[in-house]
Each structure stands twice: as structure tokens, then as C-alpha cells.
Amino acid sequence: MADLSARCGPLALRNPFLLASGIWGESGESLAGAWAAGAGGVVTKSIGSAPRFGYANPTIETYERWGMLNAMGLPNPGIDEYPKEIEIARRAGATVIGSIFGGDADEFARLGARMASTGVVALELNLSCPHAEGFGTEVGSDPKDVEAIVRRVVESSRLPVIAKLTPNTSDPVALALAAERGGASAVSAINTVRGLAIDVRLRRPVLAHGLGGLSGAAIKPVGLACVWQIYEKVSIPVIGVGGIMTADDALEYVMAGARAVEVGTAVAFEGIAVFGRLVRELGERLDALGFSELEDAVGVAHSAPSASSG
Numbered sequence: 119m120a121d122l123s124a125r126c127g128p129l130a131l132r133n134p135f136l137l138a139s140g141i142w143g144e145s146g147e148s149l150a151g152a153w154a155a156g157a158g159g160v161v162t163k164s165i166g167s168a169p170r171f172g173y174a175n176p177t178i179e180t181y182e183r184w185g186m187l188n189a190m191g192l193p194n195p196g197i198d199e200y201p202k203e204i205e206i207a208r209r210a211g212a213t214v215i216g217s218i219f220g221g222d223a224d225e226f227a228r229l230g231a232r233m234a235s236t237g238v239v240a241l242e243l244n245l246s247c248p249h250a251e252g253f254g255t256e257v258g259s260d261p262k263d264v265e266a267i268v269r270r271v272v273e274s275s276r277l278p279v280i281a282k283l284t285p286n287t288s289d290p291v292a293l294a295l296a297a298e299r300g301g302a303s304a305v306s307a308i309n310t311v312r313g314l315a316i317d318v319r320l321r322r323p324v325l326a327h328g329l330g331g332l333s334g335a336a337i338k339p340v341g342l343a344c345v346w347q348i349y350e351k352v353s354i355p356v357i358g359v360g361g362i363m364t365a366d367d368a369l370e371y372v373m374a375g376a377r378a379v380e381v382g383t384a385v386a387f388e389g390i391a392v393f394g395r396l397v398r399e400l401g402e403r404l405d406a407l408g409f410s411e412l413e414d415a416v417g418v419a420h421s422a423p424s425a426s427s428g
């Protein structure tokens with residue numbers, strides 16, 4: 119069976135499939151469960167300085183075949199409460215990446231230092247929630263802000279920093295280059311794509327918050343395009359996120375340049391058993407395609423001869 123271990127800058131992962139932030143990560147037990155089910159690592163919910171209840175319901179609209187629209191509103195117990203959950207996951211042996219969100223570089227730096235003291239192996243900075251007033255995309259859309267936030271967290275935490283970037287921009291490469299300049303060890307691309315659903319009988323948006331973030335199969339081409347463009351211009355590793363439901367979806371991301379991937383909506387639809395399935399299927403697929411290591415597939419689509427050449 120092909121070697122599925124993944125090296126993502128300083129991070130060594132037993133396989134490339136990470137539990138994405140915001141799905142199944144609310145408790146230490148749930149993080150540990152995803153690890154036991156075969157995830158290569160788990161990313162926590164995005165944690166802020168203070169507890170937040172999140173937006174009113176409805177917060178999720180599900181599209182059976184192609185995805186999910188959410189506006190949860192960054193619900194989380196806050197950085198004072200959450201570390202005990204990380205401890206539970208770590209005691210179960212999980213490789214835990216701590217996700218944080220803040221309103222400016224100072225808040226990110228404080229949160230980064232606190233999160234680093236919990237024993238997580240890396241930090242993922244949420245610079246990309248598409249519908250949070252004062253957070254996410256609102257602080258992660260200007261390359262200058264991204265660079266400053268990443269730099270401050272790198273200084274305050276001394277841990278590998280992963281910048282999770284938004285697809286809701288005309289220039290994802292500029293954001294990735296800014297993260298690299300700030301000292302990020304990797305970028306993850308993408309968070310959800312801003313979207314909307316209308317209930318025509320009620321004549322109002324389906325989600326209580328109105329705008330939401332689209333995830334799942336529908337956004338895979340968007341995520342792939344971002345990873346593809348970033349890989350061509352940025353030296354730090356890229357983690358692919360968006361619509362990974364099958365091993366071939368993951369392999370597409372790897373061939374576009376990703377060194378690891380995050381799985382979210384597939385976990386929401388299928389449960390954590392998805393990790394065992396993806397690991398098994400990816401091993402079989404790599405064997406069938408003649409790859410002895412996952413690493414050998416990273417970025418190969420960039421060097422393939424163009425269909426129009428000759």
C-alpha cells in the first residue's frame with residue numbers, strides 16, 4: 119500500500135486528511151473520536167477571546183447533493199474554557215491544531231500565545247469566515263492585515279502558523295504571499311464561499327443571519343483553483359479545503375499542489391467514519407495509479423503537458 123504520510127512544512131501527519139475547523143470539533147471527545155476514526159489530525163473550532171453563542175437559528179441549509187450553507191456565527195466557549203477540551207483530545211493521542219479568530223493583530227497575538235500553551239502542534243488563523251462582523255474575512259481580505267496578523271502570532275506563539283484564507287477575493291495569491299511574508303508555515307485554502315438562500319414562501323432569507331458560507335462538493339472547483347494559483351507563486355505548503363467527499367477529490371487537491379487536505383462537509387454528511395473510508399480509498403487509488411508515496415503526487419498536474427500543446 120502506498121505511503122500516505124504527509125509532510126506539511128514542520129508538520130508530520132500520519133495521513134493527509136485533517137478534520138476541518140468548525141465540524142465535529144466542539145468537545146475533546148469529538149476531536150478524539152475523529153482521530154480514532156483515522157483522521158491525520160484535527161483542527162479545533164475557531165476559538166475567540168470570549169464565549170459566543172453564535173447566530174439565531176436557522177443556521178444551516180442543506181443541499182442534498184452538493185453542499186451546505188451555514189451562518190453559525192463563530193459559536194465557541196472562549197479561550198478560558200476550551201483548553202480542557204484540547205487536553206482530552208491530546209490525551210487520546212490526537213495531533214491537534216488550534217484554530218483562533220480575532221478582530222485585530224493584538225487580539226490574534228494574545229489568543230495565539232494562549233492557544234500555544236495548550237500543547238497544540240500548530241495554530242490555524244481564521245482570516246476567512248465570510249459572514250462575521252469584525253472577524254474572518256473582514257480582517258483577512260487586505261494583504262497588509264494578513265501579513266501583520268501572521269507576524270504577530272508567529273512572534274507571540276513560536277508555533278507553526280497556518281493562515282486560513284478566503285476565496286471571497288479577487289486575488290487569493292496576494293493573501294497567501296502576505297501570509298508567507300509574515301512568517302506563516304503554511305496556508306489553508308479555502309474557507310466557505312459567501313452565499314445566500316431565500317425562502318420564497320416566507321419572502322426572506324432561509325438563514326436567520328441572511329448571508330452564509332457555502333461548503334461541500336459545489337465549491338471544490340473554487341478551492342482547487344485557489345490551491346493551484348497559490349502553489350504556483352508561494353513557497354510554503356498549501357492545505358486544500360473545500361468539497362472533499364472522495365479520495366479522488368483529495369487527490370485532485372494534491373495534484374494541484376496541496377500537501378494535506380481538510381474535510382468538513384463530508385463529516386457533517388457521513389460522520390467521522392468518512393476518515394477510514396478516505397484513507398482506504400486513497401491508498402488503493404495511489405496504488406492503482408502507480409504512486410508509492412502520496413508526496414510523489416504533490417503538484418504533478420502543474421508539470422503535465424498541456425492538452426493544447428503540439
Ligand code: RRO
Pocket residue numbers: 140164188189190191192193244246247248254309310330331332
Ligand atoms: O462559525 C461560522 O459561522 C463559520 C466560521 Br467561524 C467559518 O470560518 N466559516 C464558516 O463558514 N462559518
